[in-house]
Amino acid sequence: MSKKNPSCPFCGAPCREVVFGFPTPETFKRAERGEVVLGGCLIGDDEPEWLCTGPEEHAVYADNLKSPDTLIVP
Ligand SMILES: [Zn+2]
Numbered sequence: 001m002s003k004k005n006p007s008c009p010f011c012g013a014p015c016r017e018v019v020f021g022f023p024t025p026e027t028f029k030r031a032e033r034g035e036v037v038l039g040g041c042l043i044g045d046d047e048p049e050w051l052c053t054g055p056e057e058h059a060v061y062a063d064n065l066k067s068p069d070t071l072i073v074p
Contacts, residue, residue, distance in 0.1 A: 008052030009064050015050035 005015050019027050020039040030036045037051045048059035 006050065006060065006065055008054055008058050008060055010058045010060075011052060011053075011056065012052040013052045013054030013058075015052045015060050017050055018048055020047060 005017060007013065008015055016035065016037050018037045018039040019031075019048040023038055025030065027036065027038070031038050039047060044060075048061050052058040052060055
């Protein structure tokens with residue numbers, strides 16, 4: 001399970017994957033290293049798949065990457 005982390009379509013900063021559900025010890029380690037963001041146990045219909053590491057921490061959805069012409073502005 002290694003999704004390639006995209007660049008933020010809004011500002012170009014690298015994105016970190018958001019991991020939902022109860023994190024495993026390995027996930028905690030990855031979060032400590034800044035590789036992933038813990039999204040918590042709440043899972044909704046509109047959770048972003050990535051958060052960018054830029055100062056505005058844009059929420060990035062798969063749709064944002066698929067259709068860059070119709071970006072969902074946070
Ligand atoms: Zn961004």
